[in-house]
Amino acid sequence: MSTPHTEVESLATPEDEVSTNLVAQLKRVWQGDSGLLPILFGLAALVIFFEVRSSVFLSPENITNLFVQSTIFVLLGMAEIWLLLLGDIDLSLGYATGLGGAVAVILVSSNYRWPWYLALPLALVVTTACSALSAFIIIRFRLPSFIVTLAMFLGLEGVLLYVINAQGTGGSVSVQDNVLYNLVNGNLTPFATWTFVIIVAALLSVMMLRADGARRRSGLDGRPLWITVSKIVMLGVAGLLLILVFNANRSSFAHVVGMPFAIPIDLFVLAAGTFILTKTKAGRYIYAIGGNTEAARRAGVNVNRYRLLAFMFSGFTTGIAGLLYVSRLGGISTGIEGGTYVLYAVAAAVIGGASLYGGRGKMIHAVLGGLVIGTIANGMSLLNMNAATQYIATAFVLLAAVIVDSLARRGNTSAG
């Protein structure tokens, strides 16, 4: 019964020694879980490329338009991230978002004349229920989400066609309600834009400083202050740029200024999703299930409950996307390309840095990925490139993102 008294300190793994190496540290930042750097660099490269090729690209008008254009990708990407985190996928989001939008448009139309404050929430209930139904079937019959949501994809497309055609308005219904119309097309006043941006930036700064302070008071090594300060400075600069962009007149024949309502809506969804994922048990369990379902189960996590919950969050986000979709297009038609949208949603999440293998990703990834897709579409049409080129370019970006994801995954697990 000899006690193995080995010098534990000397048993540090080779990996520990390498970490002092600057190159390895940079590599870790690049590959790391929170690594937003690859996507930020990619986005910057795209912006520079398009600005060099087209002088209109960075005009306030086009930037505002780009943000609004990207909203659908951003929101659907955020909806999809809930499921990608679980290691699941929902192929029906494209038509679910269409159905949500259709419900809202139809209920406020002259056929039903519902007030917006009932129609819009009901649309969200419908999309949440669709996702809950998928989740129920997946969990109850232990089926892969891919197949169940593929069936849902076909089913919802049918339902959507039926609902629109039943209106007897020739395959499309237009938005006949100001609130719904203004979700995307309305703007904050310039003063409200200032106020909104300043409040958001101040709130984020205070939160970061307080989190750092709390760690330091507890004797834990916090982030160095300069990192937080530089983050706050960048936040301020970005906010200021956005204000300047949004508050510049962007119409040659009228006075159009202010932040489009779509931006605060995106930010609200981003904040709510991030809050749930990082601050609550539900978020923690969703990551755990995606990382190792069996481990989560053995730790006492009710796996089925949290899978259902994630699907419902996803459905709710899909509903919001649907409302903004119909608002932007001014209506809903049977020609909606739900299949393309869902693929863009997955692409947005993955391009942003979420993993298809589950357990890795953040809400902000969908926002950045959605902006990349929006930027490509916007920039290429400015350059008069045709749809064929756009698809091919997006394909390369997506492929690059998946390869980065796969390499990062290998980088994370190769140690030991």
Next chain:
Amino acid sequence: MTSAPEPPSPVTSITGPTRVGGSGADAFDPEHLLSMRGIAKNFGAVQALRNVDIDIPVGEVTALIGDNGAGKSTLIKAISGIWAPSAGQIFWKGKEVHIHTPRTATDLGIATVYQDLALCDNLDIVQNMYLGMEETRFGLLDEIKMELATLKTLSDLSVTTVKSVRQLVGSLSGGQRQAVAVARAVMRESEMVILDEPTAALGVSQTAQVLELIRTLAAKGIAVIVISHNLTDVFSVADRIAVMHLGTMVSHGPIANYDTASAVELITTGESSRVPSTLSPAQ
């Protein structure tokens, strides 16, 4: 449960300090955190365990050894609530208990660290340690409290090789992962920790770390059961040995009564010409 206990087999009767007979609570020794008497487990016609008696004392490391299929895992699973034994009694601190679910075992204070460790690679050490029992403040995760407690638990266990408790578990070495899994069990205030092949996939230095950790657990008064195939590890870390062969407990006693040769003999044939003469203090 065993109103008519089977007569002990000849082999068990001559081995071990166990008071053989499986006649119930009066056989209990207060030194023993866990005692099992006459445990049997059948899977259909297959008898995986037959009349197993074992006592696990506090603050000591008991190595459970035996060839593949000897019934080690089956026995462990009976303790950790994966399945209930077909017959026999389990006593926890002298009281008979029925461990039907893993939850029951956890509530008693029995933690099992399986070979696959059940860690989430995509979560950091703190998040893994607290998975399923997160500390909250106003309904939100209290990261600082959890991080401080994790640091304390790891330092109590003299786990010093991890750089940061905010490292992802996927980036840890095999020994560090094992340490996290064990620390997780300890943090749940377990009185008994069962380790299934803790050193199986580890290199030399990593193994040394884990063995050190096992000794630390025992020194903290935790009863440790280690399943291992590696006799070198067993002899370097265990206080007691329990040998299983074809579903029976063939020998059971302080490690001083065994050497590698007799252990190998017991593992492979179920009996040893040398062990019986050196032990049976109960008789």
